[in-house]
Amino acid sequence: MFLARLTKRVGIAATTLFGVGVIVFVLLRVAPGDPIAMMIAPGATPADIAALRAHYGLDESIPVQFALWLKGILAGDFGTSISIRRDVLDLLAERLPATLELATAALLVAILIGGGVAIVGTMLRRTRGESVVDAANGLLLAIPDFVWALALVLVLGVFYPVLPLSGRVNPQSADDFATRFYLVESIVTLRFDKFLEVASHLVMPTLALALPLAAVITRVLKQALAETMVQDYVLLARLKGMSELRLILQEALRNAVGPTLALTGVQFTFLIGGTVIVERIFSYPGVGNMAIDAVINRDLPLIQGLVLAFGLMFIVINILVDLAVVALNPRLRHG
């Protein structure tokens, strides 16, 4: 059953990615604006320009270009970036770890904050405290990552300049790492000075991405907890003399976590979409920041590679969440 579900999901995912590829490919080619025009030297002759177009395969018809591109991807060749003049796959491999670390950190922080607030709010049931938590969370739900990022820049970067405003590490220490996963590497190699350096750069972009998701998690989890807390088995546990916190953690949470998990998955893809602008604001060297430059420079191969990378991330997350929901809920497991 599990396997059948997985196969079906992967099949749907493949068609979705294909659709994404077609749309982006065609959109980019019917659009006005010539990527070659942006890279030619002032004295180039028409023959030079034609040679460049041929070099990037832009002289073929759109269906032929698409077929060539698809063939390349299936062979692991995503083409060459026009503006940076490097292999697209290399660029993705270089930038993706930064974005993955940022997104994962943001997800964990969001779960911690959102889950924590939901539990505290549940313990404060039917008190003034609960309405304060609800009202505050209602306001937080409205604030998007873009606004959070800039507010954090102002408060923690300018008014109380305690955190670095841009980048991933200090400029002079970019060569201190063997891999591109700076945070993971600094933990694994036990270099705590480096860990602090990477972490301090991560705090603001992570919070900007995590806080909107935390608010969503709080709302859904708190609602689910409210429904489970009045179930008979919780009442029974309470009669046995279990403390309120243990009731929530041991009895209610396990049954309330399902709907929250499903929603967190969808919201996590929004979070990854948000990395585009948040990375821009903090000059963070991830794929999102690169994507904005690629679009502005009309770098067709790079844009296509990036959109596919984002699409793939979205789809993988959705499949994982779907499987996790099924795995956690016995009633769905044999459906």
Added chain:
Amino acid sequence: MADAVIIQTAARRRRFANLFANPKVLFGGGFILLLVLLAFFAPWIAPKDPLEQDLMLGTLPPAGFPGAEPGYYLGTDDLGRDVLSRLVYGSRVALTVAFVAASLAALVGAMLGLLAGWYGGWVDAVVSRLVDIWMAFPPVLLSILLVAILGSGVHSVIAAIVIIDWTRFCRVVRAETMTQASMDYVTAARTIGFSRFTILMREILPNVAPVLIALVSLEMGIAVIVEAILSFVGLSVASDIPTWGGMIAQGRQIIHHGWWVLTFPLLMLFATVLAFNQLGDGLRRVIDPVMRR
């Protein structure tokens, strides 16, 4: 008959009164109304010309801070343009995009959602597939891509928002239509002999409307943010039209010697998004008969 009319009018009036008794609608709607007036009467309200540059008066701090000049209440940017006046004029682009983009996205999304939810079958399959593909794009990246393709300008920003965000309406309206379709009143309407299309438009649409109205208000807040993001990246309107996002981008550049250039438009953005959200939330609570209970 007359009694029924009186009861109906009374109910309608009570609902109308409820609308303004709700603090969320009152504050959210009030702020938006204020903003509309600000945008409409910008030339009379703004103390200075929002485009007038004076390099002698560059990066002046707001009133009350050392070095402030009288008449420049919120200071100036690095080109000496009055921040308050730019803020007032910036509300024009923000509100235009909010109202037009949200309404159009609602129109497109609701139509497709109604059709998919009501007719099912291959219509639903096509629409749902389309929504799936759309959801696999990161929205910010897609909007930047679209504006880069369509060329900058308010029209492109609006088009980009509609092209991206119709899915929000489509998904919700489709689900809501499916729920309504299984209700008894729909069966009753079919028994009487109404055509499928008539039932959709006359029976189902009015019942989907409350959810839709609340969503439109939320979408207006989203549209304001998207416009600001596109301005921030430098892809929205021409640089001689003041926008909050453009001011924010400029403020981010000079943040260490002119914090106010970023702070005030950010506050406006924050307040506007919050207002649209509260308005939407309040409207949903007041209009939706299920939530009112």
